[in-house]
Amino acid sequence: MARVVESDSSSGCSNVLSLDSIRESLIRQEDTIVFSLIERAKFPLNAPAFEESRCLDSGNSSSLTEFFVREIETIQAKVGRYENPEENPFFLENIPHAVFPTHKYPPALHPKALSVNINKHIWDIYFKELLPLFVKPGDDGNYPSTAASDLACLQALSRRIHYGKFVAEVKFRDAPQDYERAIRAQDREALMKLLTFEKVEEMVKKRVQKKAETFGQEVKCITDSGDESKKKYKVDPLLVSRIYGEWLIPLTKLVEVEYLLRRLD
Numbered sequence: 023m024a025r026v027v028e029s030d031s032s033s034g035c036s037n038v039l040s041l042d043s044i045r046e047s048l049i050r051q052e053d054t055i056v057f058s059l060i061e062r063a064k065f066p067l068n069a070p071a072f073e074e075s076r077c078l079d080s081g082n083s084s085s086l087t088e089f090f091v092r093e094i095e096t097i098q099a100k101v102g103r104y105e106n107p108e109e110n111p112f113f114l115e116n117i118p119h120a121v122f123p124t125h126k127y128p129p130a131l132h133p134k135a136l137s138v139n140i141n142k143h144i145w146d147i148y149f150k151e152l153l154p155l156f157v158k159p160g161d162d163g164n165y166p167s168t169a170a171s172d173l174a175c176l177q178a179l180s181r182r183i184h185y186g187k188f189v190a191e192v193k194f195r196d197a198p199q200d201y202e203r204a205i206r207a208q209d210r211e212a213l214m215k216l217l218t219f220e221k222v223e224e225m226v227k228k229r230v231q232k233k234a235e236t237f238g239q240e241v242k243c244i245t246d247s248g249d250e251s252k253k254k255y256k257v258d259p260l261l262v263s264r265i266y267g268e269w270l271i272p273l274t275k276l277v278e279v280e281y282l283l284r285r286l287d
């Protein structure tokens with residue numbers, strides 16, 4: 023099996039990535055995503071935070087959430103967040119250089135990986151389609167906490183979806199001839215077919231449903247009968263499975279295709 027060398031962020035040492043280790047990371051990221059959705063579900067939709075521009079600073083037409091994300095991304099860039107090829111900013115323009123010495127991540131991806139960033143699309147889908155599905159309607163005015171929760175969700179979703187670049191790199195190295203043919207023909211359909219494993223997708227959807235049941239179960243009292251039909255969840259587990267099936271997996275595959283189309287440039 024082909025291997026891609028990437029740095030281990032905890033030890034700073036180089037280690038080796040395989041399809042198995044990449045899938046392990048995707049599995050671990052599921053925990054972060056499920057918890058971030060559960061945390062966001064504490065607040066109602068709070069649409070004015072992300073839909074309206076109420077900035078008192080004349081000349082700035084951002085919503086509170088956009089302003090918050092831009093400012094946090096600027097600080098995170100200064101401490102080196104975007105030197106890590108797993109991280110992709112939402113607002114690419116004006117991302118400053120790091121002001122501290124940064125870790126040198128060994129190159130794991132083709133340099134064109136930098137041009138694959140679908141965060142604008144993720145932003146729109148998140149606020150227009152996903153959020154209204156898993157939070158209650160309403161407005162409690164708690165916009166700063168809501169924006170912080172939205173940022174946690176957006177960054178977790180973006181990291182998972184753009185991880186498709188690593189998945190694609192390993193798959194390419196495992197079967198370069200198959201992929202090269204489709205890449206030279208710029209054949210999206212053929213690439214999509216090559217990189218799809220339906221059984222793996224089914225497993226992912228079942229596992230995240232189980233995680234949402236386990237992490238998001240309302241714990242009432244120790245004398246609970248354990249009657250499954252009475253169990254309550256902070257976020258509907260079937261919905262989490264649907265979010266993966268209809269949005270996260272297809273968007274990860276889109277990133278895989280976009281990366282592969284540039285892989286021989």
Ligand SMILES: O=C(O)C(=O)C[C@]1(C(=O)O)C=C[C@@H](O)C=C1
Binds near residue numbers: 048218270
């Ligand atoms: O595990 C893979 O092979 C992936 O490409 C990741 C993923 C996913 O998004 O979970 C996407 C496409 C495959 O069909 C299966 C799973």
